[in-house]
Structures are given as structure tokens and as C-alpha cells.
Amino acid sequence: MPPEPAPAIVGIVGAGTMGAGIAQLALEHGHEVVLHDVDDAAIDRGRDRIREGLGRRARRLALDPAAVDAWVDGRLAGLRQAETLALLAGEADVVVEAALEDLALKREIFRALDESAEAETVLATNTSALSVSAIAEAVDRPERVIGLHFFNPAPVMRLVEVVTTARTDSGAAERATALVASWDRTPVRSADSPGFIVNRVNRPFTIEALRMLEAGEASVEAVDAAIRQDGFPMGPFELIDLAGVDVNLAAARGVWEGLGRPERLRPSAIQERLVEAGHLGRKSGEGFYRYVHGRRVDVAAEFAAAATTLDADVIRDRIVLGVAGEAWTAVAENVATAADIDLALRLGAAHPIGPFERTERRGGRAAVRARLEALGRRDVALLLADRQ
Ligand SMILES: NC(=O)c1ccc[n+]([C@@H]2O[C@H](COP(=O)([O-])OP(=O)(O)OC[C@H]3O[C@@H](n4cnc5c(N)ncnc54)[C@H](O)[C@@H]3O)[C@@H](O)[C@H]2O)c1
Incomplete structure (x- = not known):
């Protein structure tokens, strides 16, 4: 029998939250990992984080306690630092860049990688939000550039959006897809369009909630309760507070701008106000709720008197059917397939069922359109119209 091919050597640029998480995944699956960061202290912190993550993984694998350290040390032995991007690119079969979210910086990194990497x-x-094509434009061989959008925490979240540009070579896409699948992740294919799948299709989840709050139609708690009742692990306001009001607003702005400022996705003035006031959610102690020592105590004073005039099923439908409308638009724009969108929202945004599965369950597209019309959301209902 021919010998098994050696697992690919994985190069990782940036040893922060995402870089360390992706490195851990690669090491778990037997790869050698070469890590580069401009900051040596970040490498040390990344190595510590990877060690802890591998330890947690070993305990979950129910390894004999005596075997845990040996397993962790064995995996960590595959981790090396590369002093330069050229050294990293020279030996890696696949590079995943997880440095700061800055287009000019990423273009510079990719130019250096492209110069030193083998053609394959x-x-x-x-x-999370930049155009992969804009990054690829910086290099001589854009056909080997791809997006691999992991979610945080990378060793836990199963979803990876594989983002191809108009110039990505299908062989490169297949290799990258096979690699993340071999790491026990679930790859979905996305076009290079604003927000890819999850950050775009799930926008109405928070925007529609904010609209109802802004219009005095539903309180923070009423919205979160209606959504939890539907099987989501948390409501939109709990989610915004957890992610950071500023982070959610930046994502909302990015997708809105990227799609040409459609009215339905216009970011909310409430969030702008909260960010200006420094009320950023859990991390600042106040957002839509108030937190003491990291524990939620009550609704923030600003929202305490908000009224609720809508029934829970109306609140729920405005949100989940809003997501369905965005999902149909994404398919019509060839961002992804319906099956991949369903998978992506279940695995990447904790939806109990995907928007297309939900549409089926609610009697099909015409029934959902009729419900949206009845809810006064004609603009969203139109997104489900037949565009053939
Ligand atoms: N944190 C998330 O939830 C999340 C999720 C998905 C995608 N992303 C994306 O992943 C990327 C990394 O995010 P993060 O949260 O891990 O950031 P982070 O700030 O935790 O880590 C970034 C690391 O990159 C290093 N770095 C900066 N410039 C560099 C350079 N020129 N060369 C090499 N390393 C450099 C920094 O020293 C730092 O250690 C960003 O593009 C972000 O948008 C983040």
C-alpha cells in the first residue's frame, strides 16, 4: 500500500483570538502549524491559549488524565513560529490569515505571501467583512486566494464559510473545502458579497428587533422572550449585548453600505446613540440590559418604560420572516444555495431551523408573503416574489 500523504503544513498569520483558535484546530488534526505575528508577546499568548484549548479538547475526548499532558504536548510539538511572512509562506501548503481587519494591511500581507509561496x-x-476580491487584487496569482471565514470560538463553532471570488481556481476551493471538512467543520460556499451568508442573512434578526423598539411596538424583554420561546438560545438584544453594540453596529453598517444602502437594512439610530454614550453591552456594563460583575441585573434605564403592543407571534414573525426575506434575496443574488443558507444559520447563528425550512413549514413562499403583507411588511414580502 502506498504511504499516506503527510498532512498539509498550515501557516497562520496573526496569533490573536482567531489565529490561535484555527491553529488549535489544525494541531488537533495532526498538522504541523507555522505561526507568524508581528508581536512576539502575541505568539506567547497564542501558544498559551492553544495549550489551554488542547487541554480542554483532550478532557472532552475523555482521555485518561495521565494521557492528557502527553497528548497536549504531542500536538503542541507541531507548532513553530515563523519570524517572517516569507519563511511562513515558503513552507506552508495552506495559509490562513487572521491578522487585523484592515484592507491595506491584508493586501500587504497577501502580497508578501504570494511572492514567497509555491504555486500550489x-x-x-x-x-469577516472585507472583500476577498479586493485582497486578491493585490497579488500576482489571485486564483489561489480564497476566504475561509471561521466563527468565534473557532475550535467550537462548526461552520466555515468558504468564500470564492470570480477568479478563484476551483481546485484551490476544493482543497480548502476538503481541509476544513477534515477538521470536522461544516463548510458552506458563499460568493464574495457583503456579509457573506450569516452576517448578511441574519441582519434582520437584530434590525427588525430594533425597529420595533424604536417604534414603541415592543420592549427589549418582550422581543427577547418571543424569540427564546421559538427555540433560539438568546434574543436579539441579548445577542447584541454579548457581541458588543459597537461590533453589531459596525457589521450592520458594513453590510448596509456594501449592498447599496437598502432601506430595509438601515442601521438603527438607537445603536448609534448607545455607542456614542459608551454603552457597548456586557463588556461596558450596560447596553440594552445592565450588568453587575458580568451578570445581568435588569433592563437599562433608557428602555425600562418601553411598551409592548404586539403579540409574541407577531414579534417573532417580523424577525424570523424578515430573515427569510433576506435569505430569498441572497439566493436570487447567487450568494449561496438555499441548503447552505439553512445550514449556515443553524450552525453559525444558532437558529433552531433554517429560513427555507421555516418557509416550508409555514406553508411555502406564498403563505409567508401573505403573512408579511398582513404584518405590514410589504417591502420584505416583495423579497419573496418570483424573480424569474
Ligand atoms: N474575533 C471574531 O469574532 C472574528 C470572527 C471571524 C473573523 N474574524 C476576523 O479574523 C481576523 C482576526 O481577528 P481576531 O479577533 O483574531 O483579532 P485579534 O486582535 O485577536 O488578533 C489579531 C492578531 O494579528 C496580529 N497582527 C497585526 N498585524 C499583523 C501583521 N502585519 N502580521 C501578522 N500579524 C499581525 C496582532 O498582533 C494580533 O495578535 C480579523 O480579520 C477579524 O475580522 C474575527
């Missing part, structure tokens, strides 16, 4: 090496970016 796949160059991937973990960008």
Missing part, C-alpha cells in the same frame, strides 16, 4: 499553496483570509 492556497492563501486564505479569515476576514
Whole structure:
């Protein structure tokens, strides 16, 4: 029998939250990992984080306690630092870039990687919001550039959006997809369009909630309760507070701008106000709720008197059917397939069922359109119209 091919050597640029998480995944699956960061202290912190993560993983695998350290040390032995991007690119078969979210910086990194990497090496970016094509334009061989959008925490979240540009070579996309699948992740294919799948299709989840709050139609708690009742692990306001009001607003702005400022996705003035006031959610002690020592105590004073005039099923439908409308638009724009969108929202945004599965369950597209019309959301209902 021919010997098994050696697992690919994985290069990772940036040893922060995402870089360390992706490195851990690669090490778990037997790869050698070469890590580069401009900051040596970040490498040390990244190595500590990877060690802890591997330890947690070993305990979950129910390894004999005596075997845990040996397993962790064995995996960590595959981790090396590369002093320069050229050294990293020279030996990696696949590179995943997880440095700061800055287009000029990423273009510079990709240019350096492209100059030193073998022709076969796949160059991937973990960008959440930048255009992969804009990064690829900086290099001589854009056909090997791809997006591999992991979610945080990377060792836990199963979803990876594989983002191809108009110039990505299908072989490079297949290799990158096979690699993340071999790491026990679930790859979905997305076009290079604003917000990819999850950050775009799930926008109405928070925007529609904010609209109802702004219009005095539903309180923070009423919205969160209606959504939890539907099987979501948390409501939109709990989610915004957890992610950071500023982070959510930046994502909302990015997708809104990227799609040409559609009215339905216009960011909310409430969030702008909260960010200006420094009320950023859990991390600042106040957002839509108030937190003491990291524990939620009550609704923030600003929202305490908000009224609720809508029934829970109306609140729920405005949100989940809003997501369905965005999902149909994404398919019509060839961002992704319906099946991949369903998977992505279940695995990447904790939806109990995907928007297309929900549409089926609610009697099909015409029934959902009729419900949206009855809810006064004609603009969203139109998104479900037949565009053939
Ligand atoms: N944190 C998330 O939830 C999340 C999720 C998905 C994608 N992303 C994306 O992943 C990327 C990294 O995010 P993060 O949260 O891990 O950031 P982070 O700030 O935790 O880590 C970034 C690291 O990159 C290093 N760095 C900066 N410039 C560099 C350079 N020129 N070369 C090499 N390293 C450099 C920094 O020293 C730092 O250690 C960003 O593009 C972000 O948008 C983040």
C-alpha cells in the first residue's frame, strides 16, 4: 500500500483570538502549524491559549488524565513560529490569515505571501467583512486566494464559510473545502458579497428587533422572550449585548453600505446613540440590559418604560420572516444555495431551523408573503416574489 500523504503544513498569520483558535484546530488534526505575528508577546499568548484549548479538547475526548499532558504536548510539538511572512509562506501548503481587519494591511500581507509561496499553496483570509476580491487584487496569482471565514470560538463553532471570488481556481476551493471538512467543520460556499451568508442573512434578526423598539411596538424583554420561546438560545438584544453594540453596529453598517444602502437594512439610530454614550453591552456594563460583575441585573434605564403592543407571534414573525426575506434575496443574488443558507444559520447563528425550512413549514413562499403583507411588511414580502 502506498504511504499516506503527510498532512498539509498550515501557516497562520496573526496569533490573536482567531489565529490561535484555527491553529488549535489544525494541531488537533495532526498538522504541523507555522505561526507568524508581528508581536512576539502575541505568539506567547497564542501558544498559551492553544495549550489551554488542547487541554480542554483532550478532557472532552475523555482521555485518561495521565494521557492528557502527553497528548497536549504531542500536538503542541507541531507548532513553530515563523519570524517572517516569507519563511511562513515558503513552507506552508495552506495559509490562513487572521491578522487585523484592515484592507491595506491584508493586501500587504497577501502580497508578501504570494511572492514567497509555491504555486500550489492556497492563501486564505479569515476576514469577516472585507472583500476577498479586493485582497486578491493585490497579488500576482489571485486564483489561489480564497476566504475561509471561521466563527468565534473557532475550535467550537462548526461552520466555515468558504468564500470564492470570480477568479478563484476551483481546485484551490476544493482543497480548502476538503481541509476544513477534515477538521470536522461544516463548510458552506458563499460568493464574495457583503456579509457573506450569516452576517448578511441574519441582519434582520437584530434590525427588525430594533425597529420595533424604536417604534414603541415592543420592549427589549418582550422581543427577547418571543424569540427564546421559538427555540433560539438568546434574543436579539441579548445577542447584541454579548457581541458588543459597537461590533453589531459596525457589521450592520458594513453590510448596509456594501449592498447599496437598502432601506430595509438601515442601521438603527438607537445603536448609534448607545455607542456614542459608551454603552457597548456586557463588556461596558450596560447596553440594552445592565450588568453587575458580568451578570445581568435588569433592563437599562433608557428602555425600562418601553411598551409592548404586539403579540409574541407577531414579534417573532417580523424577525424570523424578515430573515427569510433576506435569505430569498441572497439566493436570487447567487450568494449561496438555499441548503447552505439553512445550514449556515443553524450552525453559525444558532437558529433552531433554517429560513427555507421555516418557509416550508409555514406553508411555502406564498403563505409567508401573505403573512408579511398582513404584518405590514410589504417591502420584505416583495423579497419573496418570483424573480424569474
Ligand atoms: N474575533 C471574531 O469574532 C472574528 C470572527 C471571524 C473573523 N474574524 C476576523 O479574523 C481576523 C482576526 O481577528 P481576531 O479577533 O483574531 O483579532 P485579534 O486582535 O485577536 O488578533 C489579531 C492578531 O494579528 C496580529 N497582527 C497585526 N498585524 C499583523 C501583521 N502585519 N502580521 C501578522 N500579524 C499581525 C496582532 O498582533 C494580533 O495578535 C480579523 O480579520 C477579524 O475580522 C474575527
